[in-house]
Amino acid sequence: MDIDRTTQLYFSPTHTTRKIVEAIARGIGAAESDRIDLTPPSGTWQPAAVIGGLAIIGAPVYGGRLPAEAISRLRRISGNGTPAVIVAVYGNRAYEDALLELRDVAREIGFAPIAAGAFIGEHSYSGAATPIAAGRPDAADLQLAEEFGTAAREKLRRLGPAAEWPLLPVPGTFPYKEWPGLAGIAPLTREASCVRCGVCVAACPTAAITLGETVTTDAERCIKCCACVKSCAPAARLMDNPRLQQVAEMLSANCRERKEPETFL
């Protein structure tokens, strides 16, 4: 089967998943590439159907699972039997059941996963004092992602009729790991440094931030993705929470050893 088009589908608050998905698309090298960015809050993108070509579906790992927001948004897309490369991007700790969950969700919405990858992105809680996979994906990761895209394209070319494709094996166990999340925590705004530019409002994938007299954050809507923290040029947004600070310190100390991307074809 020749591939004339790719569709990039991703949820990526801090852009590392997007970079990996884009590199995979470059490696596939189709003449046309569509993009469905599921990151902005609901209502800014439409339910869509993907038909034909090769889709690349990417999501970050949260607590060894997929973010609930990524799943609910993916469920508004239909794959119509389109083959897909699936990719989970994690912050150098572990991806546990996330890739399995992504494969299962992709199949449920009508895609046919033919290749899977687990790549590494800078951890959402990485900071100057607590670096965790800082700067990743780097040039070596992106090179591997491109090569993976090319290998997936070649695999699809070799495959026979879709009805005969075997289930793609990926690591993970079902029932998936339970992850309680981090309820009630949200970044704060240091008003003295805030220039009221609204970049945090635009970056938030769940519309949890409101710019009024002051910047307010709805902690129940916040998914702790740190998109607002990482996009705030004057560094006025901070995750100033003792529990998350402890998590960041623990991850920075225990996840120093560089993990490498894994692919399953």
Ligand SMILES: Cc1cc2nc3c(=O)[nH]c(=O)nc-3n(C[C@H](O)[C@H](O)[C@H](O)COP(=O)(O)O)c2cc1C
């Ligand atoms: C709430 C939350 C939970 C996370 N859980 C994990 C995890 O279980 N394992 C891991 O290695 N990284 C974890 N991360 C880090 C992200 O997977 C990583 O930073 C990823 O690159 C973010 O993707 P994005 O840039 O596309 O948003 C977590 C991040 C957040 C915000």
